[in-house]
Amino acid sequence: MRATLYGGAYDITVGERPDPAIELPTDAVVRVLLGCVCGSDLWYYRGVSPHALGPIGHEFIGIVEQIGSDVTGLAEGDLVIAPFLWCCGECRPCRTGWPSNCIHAGSFGNNGNDGGQGEKVHVPYADATLVKVPAGDYDDATMKSLLALSDVACTGNHAAVSARVKPGQTVAVVGDGAVGLSAVLAAHRLGAERIIALSRNPVRQEVARAFGATDIVAERGDDAIAHVLDLTDGWGSDAVMECVGTGQSMDTAYGIAAVGSTIGAVGVPHDVVLPVNTMIFRNTGFSGGVAPARRYIPELLPDVLSGAINPGLVFDYETDLDHVLDAYQAMDERRAIKSLVRIGR
């Protein structure tokens, strides 16, 4: 089969890989329909974060092609969504709602594992990992939204859930990448009344508004803080979603957080120092982390299928496997929010 291969910084190619096969009775093999490029893939692409040579891409939806003899919840031909990490479903983290912290977790598209930017994927613990989509004839917009559930929509949801967004609140989102925009959508879904999106990019502002943002703050740093405080009568935001993971973005998040609020953070930290004195003296908490996507997918799926939410709007660039490098370049050059890669049919 053909798959996207990571060869080091700025080295993305399409090459041959052995076809995956059932190795354990709990495995499945999935034929990928749609994959995409994650913001975290960009860290690898730019050589900032380490990544194993070989397959890359951890988000995909596809069709079950083969199942092991112990797989009971799936059948050949099922349309499935894969969370970005597999999970066993039985360990304590899995049982307590933290499947991404499964003691058997592994990442698709890293460490030699098949990735979502390839034609087929070997899926361990298939019953626990994959979420079956009810049979149906879905249009392309819905398929894109199903793909978004693989990571970005769940990660945005984790920011909002972690920030304890409640109906009627005024909330703010730091970060206008695909995750930040997904956090806007999640906050809207959870009933936030006023959603302040920090973005200076007109294309992203437009998606933010489509997702429910009521206010756009285009400034950065101290000016952004001043603007949000101005919008909130000086009190700050009832809940803050931090969707970047840099020191500056975290400082902004704490600068706009009201007394007693919580920062819901989902960005992988780069040079972040948490302001512990501010946190203690203003009772501003910190919550979040690697999203428990496998827990959220079944929660969000009905709203995607009903059309209540359309998280696939974050895909504003698309290409096919032959041109997967373009997908990276478009995001690297900030021409795209998030790139879709059409792999199979």
Add this chain to the structure above:
Amino acid sequence: MRATLYGGAYDITVGERPDPAIELPTDAVVRVLLGCVCGSDLWYYRGVSPHALGPIGHEFIGIVEQIGSDVTGLAEGDLVIAPFLWCCGECRPCRTGWPSNCIHAGSFGNNGNDGGQGEKVHVPYADATLVKVPAGDYDDATMKSLLALSDVACTGNHAAVSARVKPGQTVAVVGDGAVGLSAVLAAHRLGAERIIALSRNPVRQEVARAFGATDIVAERGDDAIAHVLDLTDGWGSDAVMECVGTGQSMDTAYGIAAVGSTIGAVGVPHDVVLPVNTMIFRNTGFSGGVAPARRYIPELLPDVLSGAINPGLVFDYETDLDHVLDAYQAMDERRAIKSLVRIGR
């Protein structure tokens, strides 16, 4: 009137102060019955944290002696509990449950304000600040527990509430000072099934057990972490209360925190660096801060009056105003968990 005066490191004396009077129609004057020494007073006593010269002591219960013309909820002769900070009751933090973050908050016993280690206290915003105790003939043990509601019992409660302690959980408390012990009590009250107290002091271990601790871990640092992990089958504690505020205690707290748990922290930070990568990759949150005592006092008061909880057990040393220096010394030398000061009748 006579009051304890802070004159610098290790300089605690009893001196004369003008009798407080009603200055604004929302004021009250309270005659102090019982005061005490707080762990934070020790930081001042040792010269580690700055404190204004003059009155000291922010915890007290007493009898209302005078009220201003706008005070409607209190009458002369009422027994009242003062939270350690006054609050206006009307600003946004007050209305949203964060009275200690009141924009008009001020601390008793600092910056020239009357303190709880003196005979009388001028109380601003008396209706919003003071909590009236139903008339009754209370024994000495109950009076001590009412005094504990002024700060330490509420601060321990804030650690447990912030850590989201739930019925049936296995939880751990880092710190065996009066606040840590109060957190044990609070966790027990909230239904924790197993409560691991970290303490190597036999006297404090005994109070911890009286408050509901089921397991004592006497080690420190990495050995303490190993012991707690051993007690929890390697998973760590479902909730962790951090009641010290040092870098080492925070490291211990995060070392014993299960995936998905929250650290409820109430210690004023001294050299704390939060482990943001651990927090993100294990989904371990941070919550807490300066306790909203004025919110918790009415919640905890019925349980004190019914005898369901007895937070006054933290007082294991007592003296009178003439000997207030002894109260500090006993705590400084770790001969006492917490010192009570009998002021009036």
